[in-house]
Amino acid sequence: MYGLGILKGMAITMKHFVDSYLDDIFWAARGGRYYNDEALKVRQGLKGRGVKTVFYPEEKLSVPERFRFVPFLVTEDPPPGQKWGKDWCTSCGICAKVCPPQCIWIERGVQPNGRPKPEPNEFYIDIDICMNCGFCMEFCPFDAIKLDHDYELASYDRTTAHIHDKERLSKPLSYWREIAPQKAAAEAAIRDHVEDLKAWKKEHGRDADPADAPQLSEEHTKQLFYRGEYY
Ligand code: SF4
Numbered sequence: 001m002y003g004l005g006i007l008k009g010m011a012i013t014m015k016h017f018v019d020s021y022l023d024d025i026f027w028a029a030r031g032g033r034y035y036n037d038e039a040l041k042v043r044q045g046l047k048g049r050g051v052k053t054v055f056y057p058e059e060k061l062s063v064p065e066r067f068r069f070v071p072f073l074v075t076e077d078p079p080p081g082q083k084w085g086k087d088w089c090t091s092c093g094i095c096a097k098v099c100p101p102q103c104i105w106i107e108r109g110v111q112p113n114g115r116p117k118p119e120p121n122e123f124y125i126d127i128d129i130c131m132n133c134g135f136c137m138e139f140c141p142f143d144a145i146k147l148d149h150d151y152e153l154a155s156y157d158r159t160t161a162h163i164h165d166k167e168r169l170s171k172p173l174s175y176w177r178e179i180a181p182q183k184a185a186a187e188a189a190i191r192d193h194v195e196d197l198k199a200w201k202k203e204h205g206r207d208a209d210p211a212d213a214p215q216l217s218e219e220h221t222k223q224l225f226y227r228g229e230y231y
Pocket residue numbers: 088089090091092093094095096106139140141142143144145
């Protein structure tokens with residue numbers, strides 16, 4: 001019957017509306033409307049109730065670990081007294097090749113003898129063209145490019161402010177660990193395992209039986225599984 005569906009829909013909307021206030025009262029009694037970790041976790045999870053309206057930009061909800069916005073470049077944490085750590089990017093160019101809208105430009109470094117240097121001299125991403133697909137991150141063999149959680153990038157000047165250069169793009173590994181702790185841990189476990197395998201191959205030569213190669217620890221296996229599940 002026409003009209004019944006509309007009434008059902010309105011009833012659901014009304015339920016969420018009322019739930020919002022009930023949930024606010026529930027969490028207010030436990031230390032604040034959104035501003036404690038437990039409340040955020042529940043309200044942003046599957047058990048969240050009500051309408052999630054906040055007074056942005058005065059109020060901001062934290063984003064989940066999977067959130068992906070424009071890319072940044074991972075560097076080592078800077079040594080004491082220095083502004084920048086070593087680039088993880090080797091300037092291989094894979095990200096620029098796979099980027100569907102072609103918004104990455106890289107200028108490879110050059111050694112004094114004229115040979116290519118495995119780090120970028122310049123690295124640009126046009127964030128207005130980037131569609132946040134994450135291909136660059138997925139294809140980078142060096143875990144050197146990641147998608148950020150910083151979504152407040154609007155400005156009045158698209159000519160310069162929206163073309164991020166290497167300095168703007170570079171962020172230390174500690175930042176990646178902070179915004180994506182589980183993913184960063186999974187990547188570190190896999191890198192460690194690859195290093196173990198390389199050392200084993202070097203020690204035992206080509207004729208060694210692969211069955212004797214180092215196996216992933218239980219923790220590493222969990223991390224690998226987690227990584228596979230992640231996307
Ligand atoms: S794929 Fe990774 S290492 Fe290669 S240029 Fe891109 S960010 Fe650098």
